[in-house]
Amino acid sequence: MEKVKVEICCGTACYLLGAANMMNLEDQIPAEWRDKVEVEARTCLELCEKENLGGAPYVRINDTEIMAQATPEKLLTRIGELLGGAA
Helix, strand or coil: CCCCEEEEEEEEEEEEHHHHHCHHHHCCCCCHHHHHEEEEEEECCCCCCCCCHHCCCEECCCEEEEEECCHHHHHHHHHHHHHHCCC
C-alpha cells in the first residue's frame, strides 16, 4: 500500500479557521501509522475561491479527496479508514 498523502491548506482563511490546529498532526498519528502517512502543509489549495470560505479549513487526501471543515479528529478517522483500520 502506498502512503496516505495529506495536504493541509495553510492559506490565510484556512489557517485562521482551524488549520493551525492541524499543524501538529504528525504528533497525533498513532506510531503504527507514521510510516504509512505523509503530511504536508500547503501554502494554499485554492479551494476557498472554488468552493467557499464556509468549508475552511480544507485538506486534500491522496491528491483527489477534499475534506472540508477538517479537524484533527476527522482527519485521523479518515486516515484510519484508508489504512483499513490498521492501528
